Structures are given as structure tokens and as C-alpha cells.
Amino acid sequence: MTMSSLKEKCLKILNEKFELHLLHKLAMFLHPKLKSLKLLADHGEIMGVHSEARRLVKELEEKREDLPDRSISAAPAAKRARSVSVDCLVDVEDSSDDTVPPDDEVSAYIEFKPPKGNPFDVLWWKEHAKTFPNLAMIARNILSIPAMSAASERDFSTAGFVIQERRTQLKPGTVDDILFLHSNLKGK
Structure with missing residues (x-):
């Protein structure tokens, strides 16, 4: 009985002194081991974080579409021809996993299972930037904010x-x- 009342009092004080903003929740989501957001109170909050992450990814994708693509025109003709022929085989290649690819990058990140036991390092995002390019850029911006002043x-x-x-x-x-x-x- 005493522990539960102490727990309630501590929770009340924490709620009065510290408010979780969307930025805090996004930072927790961008931690591969905390991305399930089990620490949040309800399912609505979790879905709100997911939708905000999707909005940020969409915003980044739109910015990239507005930029002129110079990578194809800068490549020599021989390299362009070789890359096109390799890309055509993607449709018919056999893959070891028969899973359906997720609709978007955020869904792929949510379904991604990080290896157990490894401690999280912020450089994890650098290693997985090719898999989750937009989320890696968002993580770089959000996780670089100092936690305290x-x-x-x-x-x-x-x-x-x-x-x-x-x-x-x-x-x-x-x-x-x-x-x-x-x-x-x-x-x-």
C-alpha cells in the first residue's frame, strides 16, 4: 500500500514538473530499442508519433523531389547503361524472404528487429542510413539536440x-x- 501511494505521488510530481513534448516522443521513437513506444500511455499517442514521423518523412521526400537530379546526367553513358540493365533484373530475382515490403519507410522501421543485447549507439543511424534514409536524416536532426541546457x-x-x-x-x-x-x- 505504501509503495503504490509513493509511486502515485512521484508520478504526480513528474507530470507537474516535466511535460513530454512531441519532440521527446519522436526521439524515443528514433531509438531502435524503444521504437515500440511502450512507455507512452495510450495507443492514440503512439499513432500520433507515427503520423508525425510519416509527415516529416513525406516533407523530406518532397524537398528531395524539388531538387534537380544531376546524378544520372553526370554519369558516363557506359555506367548508365550498365546500371539500367542491373536494375531491370530486380523484378525477376529470387529473394530469400517472401515478406511483402512495407508501404513506407516508417512502417519498415517499425517492423525492423534490432539485434538483442547490443547497446544503442547514435551511429546506428549512420550504419542504417541506406535502409532508412529519411528517418536517418530526421534522427540526425532530433538526436543532436542537447537534452539539457x-x-x-x-x-x-x-x-x-x-x-x-x-x-x-x-x-x-x-x-x-x-x-x-x-x-x-x-x-x-
């Missing part, structure tokens, strides 16, 4: 110590140099 707040605090009442006439370049020296000499 503590480092920048520390820098502002240090700047407050540097620019004091007696040092208000320091030039911006001098302040930058002092802060640079402080951050690089801190560990030594």
Missing part, C-alpha cells in the same frame, strides 16, 4: 563572474577570450 547555463554563470562591477568596460572579444581560457583550463 546545463552547459550553457554554466557558461552564463561563468560570464557573470568575469563581468563584474569593476570590469564592465571589458570588450566583447576580451570576455570571449577569458571565457575560452576558463573553459579550456578548467580540467587541468
Whole structure:
């Protein structure tokens, strides 16, 4: 009884202090081992994350379609002819798996089973960029956002110590140099 009341109280405090935004949920979805989104409360939230990921992928695809394609015209004629003949065989090749390909990249990612036991590394997306090119680009943008602003707040605090009442006439370049020296000499 005591543990359940403690759990409820902690959950209430967390909900008051920390709000999960769509960006947080997308970051969780882009983690291959958390992509099932089991930590979210209901199925509607999960479907909302999936639809937002599909919207972002579609937006990227539309941007790529607007760009002129120079890859075919830049290739020599012999290379173009060879690649066309190889591509024609794709229709008749035998494949070891008889699964139906997913409709879109997000569905393929959801169905993808990462190997068990391997810890997640952000470079996973670099390794799988050919399989999920649009999601890899979205992951690069979302997962590169710092989780906390503590480092920048520390820098502002240090700047407050540097620019004091007696040092208000320091030039911006001098302040930058002092802060640079402080951050690089801190560990030594």
C-alpha cells in the first residue's frame, strides 16, 4: 500500500514538473530499442508519433523531389547503361524472404528487429542510413539536440563572474577570450 501511494505521488510530481513534448516522443521513437513506444500511455499517442514521423518523412521526400537530379546526367553513358540493365533484373530475382515490403519507410522501421543485447549507439543511424534514409536524416536532426541546457547555463554563470562591477568596460572579444581560457583550463 505504501509503495503504490509513493509511486502515485512521484508520478504526480513528474507530470507537474516535466511535460513530454512531441519532440521527446519522436526521439524515443528514433531509438531502435524503444521504437515500440511502450512507455507512452495510450495507443492514440503512439499513432500520433507515427503520423508525425510519416509527415516529416513525406516533407523530406518532397524537398528531395524539388531538387534537380544531376546524378544520372553526370554519369558516363557506359555506367548508365550498365546500371539500367542491373536494375531491370530486380523484378525477376529470387529473394530469400517472401515478406511483402512495407508501404513506407516508417512502417519498415517499425517492423525492423534490432539485434538483442547490443547497446544503442547514435551511429546506428549512420550504419542504417541506406535502409532508412529519411528517418536517418530526421534522427540526425532530433538526436543532436542537447537534452539539457546545463552547459550553457554554466557558461552564463561563468560570464557573470568575469563581468563584474569593476570590469564592465571589458570588450566583447576580451570576455570571449577569458571565457575560452576558463573553459579550456578548467580540467587541468
